Amino acid sequence: MSATLVEEPLLRLRGFRNLFVAAAVSQLGSQISYVALPLLAVTALGAGPGEVGLLSALGTLTVLLLGLPAGAWVDRVRRRPVMIGTDLLRAGVLLSVPVAWWGGWLSMGQLYAVAVLVGAGSLLFDVASLSLVPGLVGRERLTSANSLLVGTGAAMDIAGRSGAGVLVQVAGAPVAVLADALSYLWSAAWLRTVNERPATEQLPFRDREPLGRQIGAGVRFLFGNQILVSALVQGTMANLAFPLCSVLLPVLIVERLGYPEWVLGAYLAVGGLGALAGSSAAHLIGRRFGSGRAAWLVSLATAPASLVIPFLDRGPWLWAAAAAWFVLTFRTGVNNVLLVSLRQRVTPDGMLGRMTATMRLLLMGALGLGGLLAGALGEVWGIRSALWLGALIMALSWIPFLFSPLRRHP
Structure with missing residues (x-):
């Protein structure tokens, strides 16, 4: 009986299938806003590099305040209601943007507040979602499940980012943000049908450890595991580099180089295509070389592509930079599947939220810091200084794997 269950296609598992559909539609909307919000700031409010960089950074810097308590809290409650609640929160916050624009009172201050609240909602949603997946599919199928989730997310990146450029040009950025808000409502509706099966019995709140002690245990667990530490350092370097290479693209491509908005959407969509290709190939690459060794080899082989990004300009250099962006996001797709699966596999169920x-x-x-650095460098030394710093960090981001036991992990 167990062998039959293992062979059953993942999308026939009702709980995982509904989580998959909810995540796919939500991701589509999120990628539309990824393009639409900075374009709205640039075109409607005249935002400069510093303001665009701050807008990008605020959503991720929210994690610095809420990250550790969020993990401990998610380990104490059922995950599905958390995900539904954060979907509804993000939908309401994003709906305020087109309402304010149509009413004539939209400001950068409101966009900053939206970025913070959406970032907080995304943090809680993602922690709960990643903690829920092992209980829905079983640990032996985590790589396949994550490959499907990451691959579909990358496909939504392609559709969302390329479609966003066209949607913004045809209907305007506020309509694009409205589409994102509706996607969160769709996600919440699908999540209502996910039957959560807690991996461990949840004690009454009065019988549980203090929140601070639980947070400390989660931090000690992570930093006591060499595999998790090396994955963390590598991911931190990559996440610092990516916004340096991408946050100021609306200013560079649309304002400085004079391309229409759809070109920006198409450039970013190439990244979604790379992540899709990487996540689709991750299972095969991991099976051939071992998950840890595959992550190291792919990171090393793709490092030189980052040095092409700073040359982005009119003509052939636009295409060369887009090709390099594809290579780098291919690496991201592979690592997102293999390293997330490794993290889930080496972490006990009761520690998943905190880890x-x-x-x-x-x-x-690191993403938030990268956005702030991009804005500051763009204001002081120009946009290409941010691109060069991001490229150099990305080119060296394979080094944390070099002397790590992760490199030999199956």
């Missing part, structure tokens, strides 16, 4: 949140605290904090 995930501690990881996200540093990984998303």
